[in-house]
Amino acid sequence: MQYLWQHISNIIEAYKGDVPLTHFLKAYTKQYPILGSRDRRMLGMLAYSWYRCSKGLVRDGDPTFQQRMRECLVLCNAYTPLFDKMFSLVAPIDVPVGFDKELLFPHDIPLSEGITRGEWLAAMQVQPRLFIRIRRDKDGILALLDGKDISYEFITPTCLALPNGAAIDTLLPAESYVVQDASSQATGAYMRPMAGERWYDCCSGAGGKSLLLRDLCPGIDLTVSDKRRSILDNLEARFRQYGLRQPTVIVADAADRQQVDALAKGHPFDNILADVPCSGSGTWARTPEQLYYFDPAAVARFSQLQQAIATNVARYVKKGGRLVYITCSVFRQENEDVVKAITGATPLRVAEMRLINGIATGADSMFVAVLQ
Known part of the structure; x- marks a missing residue:
């Protein structure tokens, strides 16, 4: 099992958080065909446990990398008999080990109503379902x-x-x-599409919410946009896979006012869906590497981007229509504060607003606000 120790050590040393961990692991293990499916599974469990818990370990002395890794597996309930042989030569722990979840996120960033800091940080140790x-x-x-x-x-x-x-x-x-995550599915309850309505998904990505919209009501007239052509290709492929009528697909950056004007051509939409880019803090239990490498300055950058997108597209909400604002963040600055900025800059007013706390069901957490 010594070669697995060498590989996980190399992974932790080489990975810097600039790509999703799952992509990095796939690319890394592809270089070593000798690694079988069991080896790849074990390396994934080791890496994810490390990024979930290692910053929270509290212990006197100078524990080895192997000792710290074992503690991470135990804290994440990820230690299985698979690892017995790998850890058989690791020295036993002779001092009490503590874990302080506050060390995982030593930043004073307010959270949205509906979730506590304690439960959010505790959830980081558990892989969502x-x-x-x-x-x-x-x-x-x-x-x-x-x-x-x-x-x-x-x-x-x-x-x-x-x-x-x-x-x-x-x-x-x-x-x-x-x-599709349970909380993401739950946002559908706030869309309530009706046949004949014109909908615009302004940050569609690969189309998770657009697919949900079309399944909820096949009779809507749907336009989607994203600034990445490649991800829109993915969206179109998914619509074909599910046998759904294709939406109108436009490459556009919703943060650019002129591009939104060119897309809308002066015609308002009945409803606009803005599932905006965000810190993703409501999904960090699923992607713990983002917590590990979090830059607190990113929250302000995302907030500014979100306000730009929402106020740009809000100009094309038909009178009586709705803007459905969604993030997968738990930070107030990306959620309630942005909603306040939208209502201060547009005629829109809050009809519904809540944080969908998915922790109890082992899901992500998401924020949704319906502005009319």
């Missing part, structure tokens, strides 16, 4: 899961929680479900 949104053939999906003894829990009639790593890619019919 895998969630799917059932689109069709619920009975068939359940039969396939039962046939493979894959456990599941209904969060809503169409939202299933599954164990992380559940092998569903080749098991479930691709057109029957969408992998």
Whole structure:
């Protein structure tokens, strides 16, 4: 098992947080074909546990890297018999080990109402569950899961929680479900699309919310935009995969007022969805490397960007229409403060606003505000 120690040491030393950890691990292990599926799984568990917990370890003396790594696995409930042989030669711990979750995030940044700092930081030690949104053939999906003894829990009639790593890619019919976090699915309750309405998803990304909109009401007229052509290609491919009518797709930066004007062509929309770029702090339990490498100055940058996007597109909300503002952040500066800025700069007023706290269900946390 010595070679696994060498690999995890290399990974921790080389990774700097500039790309998602999952992408880095895939690229790293691809260089070493000798690493089998078990090895890759173990390296992933080691790396994720390290970025979840290592900054919170409190201990006198000078523990070794191996000792600290073992503590991270234990704290994350990730230590399994798989690691027994790997840790068999590691010296036992002879002093009490403490863990202070406050050390994970030593920044005084206010959180939105609906979540406490303590529960948010405690959630960083737990990998969120895998969630799917059932689109069709619920009975068939359940039969396939039962046939493979894959456990599941209904969060809503169409939202299933599954164990992380559940092998569903080749098991479930691709057109029957969408992998989507439970809190992300819950934002659909605030959209309420109706047939014939003109909707604009101004920061569509790969189309998670756009797909949800189309599934909720196939009869809407949907326009989507993003400044990245490649990710819009991904969106179009997903719409084809699910057999859904393609939206009008436009490459545009919603933070650029002139580009929004060119896209809208003077015609307002009934409703606009603004799922804006953010710190992602509501998803850090899923991506702990973002917590580990967090730059507190980024919050102000995101807040300014969010205000620019929202005020640009708000000019094209039809009278009586709605702007649905969404982030996957728990920071007040990206949530309530931006909503306050929007209402101060536009005729829009808050109709509904809440933080969707997903911790209890093992999901992400998201913020949603409906402005009318």
